Amino acid sequence: MAERRQRTLIRNAEVHGFGLFSGMDVCLRFHPAPEETGIVFRRVDLKGQPDLPVSLEFLESTHRRTSLVRENARVELTEHVLAALAGLQIDNCLIEIDAPEVPGVDGSCRPFVEELLSAGIEAQHAKRATLRIDRMLEVEDDRGEANVKIQPHLSDHLVISYYLDYGKNSPIPPQTFTIDVTPESFLKEIAFARTFVLESEVAMLRAAGYGTRVTEKDLLVYGNDGVIGNTLRAPDECVRHKILDAIGDFALLGCDLRGHISAYRSGHHLNQQLAQKIATSSAGQSPAPTRHVA
Secondary structure, three states: OOEEEEEEEEOEEEEEOOOOOOEEEEEEEEEEEOOOOEEEEEEOOOOOOOOOOOHHHHHEEEEEEEEEOOEEEEEEEHHHHHHHHHHHOEEEEEEOOOOOOOOOOOOOOHHHHHHHHHHHHHEEEEEOOOOEOOOOOOEEOOOOOOOOEEEOOOOOOEEEEEEOOOOOOOOOOOEEEEEOOHHHHHHHHHOOOOOEEEHHHHHHHOOOOOOOOOOOOOOOEEEOOOOOOOOOOOOHHHHHHHHHHHHHHHHHHHHEEEEEEEEEOOOOOHHHHHHHHHHHHOOOOOOOEEEEEE
């Protein structure tokens, strides 16, 4: 198996926007970082500008998104930024953020990817840690209606297969997609895919105080007859976005995975559970506790 060297940015990059959940204005600044740094968020709006390393240790299980919490610092909706970095194989990066939520941009991670590519990427001296899966690991939800597993695979990359099927009454048709994840395939097949939500869910989220600034142009909203006020970038854009989310969630492991992930209707919670199980299996110890928030 070919090893690769760790990578970081050549120059800084910057993305502005607002949080899809909070509606707060936010600026995200990506900075080059030394080898072995990993990915670190820095809350520059808080006293002392606390750092929040991207790690399962600081994972908080939050509804519909992946959040990190360390003492008084938190960053929500991290999965799209983490997918952009992992998809491009950027291993060391300091991310300054001035709000508790990453900007939602267009619902995909393409705006992050474009800025990162403009900044340039360079190899560093140290080798990137790699974890090759040697046996199947699986988790499923309490009802047995969704699951995600990882098993050995001969590829020198992570392979992800996702099976999306919300039933015959859903406006979102069944979709399946498999990808051998490389920077090239990620750019071409995944980075553009936007998050999606049902029109009925939008009302519930807004009633709870979320998404007050979001319009139909900021993500994909599905009504009974399909997408409302927007146009799909691919017929199977939803399943591609599920893979984007998975790439971001498994980036919490802080290494390159070698195996085949197969997911059926899984979301952030199951992805995080499997990541914890992988970490436990590889380390031979109990996983770090995950904080749960409704």
